Amino acid sequence: MKKEKTIKSSDNTVDVYQILPEKGKGVIIFDNKGKKYIDMFAGIAVNLFGYNDKAINNAIFEQIKKYIHLSRLFYNKKQEELSFLLKKNSFAKGVYFVNSGAEANEVAIKFARKWGKIKKSGANKIITFYNSFHGRTITTLTATGQEKFHNILNPKAPGFIYAEFNNIEDVxxxxxxxxxxxxxxxVQAEGGVNIADENFIKELDKLCDQYNILLIIDEVQTGLGRTGKIFCYENYKLKPDIITLGKGLGGGLPLSAVLVADKIYKIIEKNDHGTTMGGNPVACAAGCVIIKKLMKRSFLKEVESKGNYLMQSLKNIDSEKIKEVRGKGLLIGMQIKGDAKKIVSDALKEGLILNACKPDVIRFVPPLIISKKEIDTVIKILRRII
Ligand SMILES: Cc1ncc(COP(=O)(O)O)c(C=O)c1O
Structure with missing residues (x-):
């Protein structure tokens, strides 16, 4: 039999999925031969409303017809609208836009350190957690508590200390x-879908108050409806000082944001922030549609319900190969005995796009619009291949 040619990217840092994607509709990707794939990865947890959402597409087209870019040195109606919507639905007093999750975390770190300089005698150390993921710039890679990412960093960015997740004594x-x-x-997403205990977060919040320490929540993956709330911190009844957003904020266009509480907003001055592309009006136009869609309570209730349904259905597979299923909303991890990558490649052949975030963990982050019927199809395929 003729061996299929391997599809390779010119970017030699990645192995690409062995399909040639042509277009998408809803939660389905079609390849160049018209074969359908149910997408449980959503462009690395980005495509919250799947592919070809009419309202998102229209908002993008409408803005493109006006202008694509002018820079933040001009009043940007779409940016203002998105900033207003984010503030209205959160604790935030200020919103600052950039282009990626890593960049948003960089800004959060910078603002926190400015606060430390002014309000806490120059305090600048930041505690992050083992198995976290905060991005791939030098600083955010250092903040990431996974040694495998630190090998190529020489020197690492200073000022980061790692603690054990869910261990308040260690903090x-x-x-x-x-x-x-x-x-x-x-929820540590890239790190294997590890969920913060409610009690741990309660104690951590208290500790931060007690020692006058800022609480920064990286909501790049957990934010924007993924866990059944607009922001995951709402599940924990927390009031963070800073959160970062990214991934689906621009409807698939590069856009991220840093949301800050009043005490941070007050110390930020002109020139503390700058970006050429951040807050791009086309991406912000999409962002406004996204937030308005997420503001519908019934939609978020559905996300929660479908998340529970997917989690229970995965548990019901009842195979020796499945060690644990855990998650929040539609961010779910399935820990398996054996090689998760093999399951990902077998699934692809069966028309299912999965992702292994760890050698033994499959991560499910489908578009939030996935239906229970589509979840049933996913489970059917999984039963066949596991
Ligand atoms: C929690 C978290 N923070 C930050 C990032 C980095 O985002 P980006 O790849 O957009 O820089 C990611 C990406 O997966 C993430 O999951």
Whole structure:
């Protein structure tokens, strides 16, 4: 039999999926031969409303017809509207736009350190967690508590200390007078879908208050409806000082944001922030549609319900190969015995796009519009291949 040619990217840092994608509709991707794939990865948790959403597409087209870019040195109606919507639905007093999750985290770190300089005698150390993921710039890679990412960093960015996730004693032991912030994901997504315990977060919040330490929540993956709330911190009844957003904020266009509480907003001055492309009006136009869609309570209830349905259906597969299923909303991890990559490649042949975020963890982050019927199809395929 003739061996199929391997599809390769010219970017030699990645192995691409062995399909040639042509177009998408809803949660389905079609390849160049018209074969359908149910997408449980959504462009790395970006495509919240799937492919070819009419309202998002229209908002983009309408803005393109006016102008694509002018820079933040001009009043930007779409940016203002998106900023208003984000503030209206959160604790935030200020919103600052950039282009990627990593960049948003960089800004969050910078603002926290400015606050430390002014309000806490120059405190600048930030506690992050083992198994976290905060991006791929030098600083955010250093903030990322996974050694495998640190090998090529020489030197690492200074000022980061790692603590054990869900271990409040370890955090306590690592706090000193120089600590300015604790930064974490409430569900460590890239790190294997590890969920923050409610009690741990409650204690962490108290600790931050007690020691006058800022709480930065990286909501790049957990934000924007993914866990059944607009922001994941709402699940924990928290009031963070800073959160970062990215991924689906621009409807698939590069856009990210840093949301800050009043006490941070007050110390930010002219020139503390700058970006050429950040807050691009086309991406912000899409962002406005996204937030308005997420503001519908019934939609978020559906996300929660479909998340529970997917989680239960995965548990019901009842195979020896499945060690644990865990998650929040439509961010779910399935820990398996064996090679997750093999399951991903077998699934692809069966018309299912999956992702292995760890060698033994499959991560499910479908578009939030996935239906229970589509979830049933996913489970059917999984039953066949596991
Ligand atoms: C929690 C979290 N923070 C930051 C990032 C980095 O985002 P970006 O790839 O847009 O820089 C990611 C990306 O996966 C993420 O999951």
């Amino acid at each position: 306590k032991n690592k706090i000193d007078n120089d600590t300015v912030a604790v930064m974490l994901e409430l």
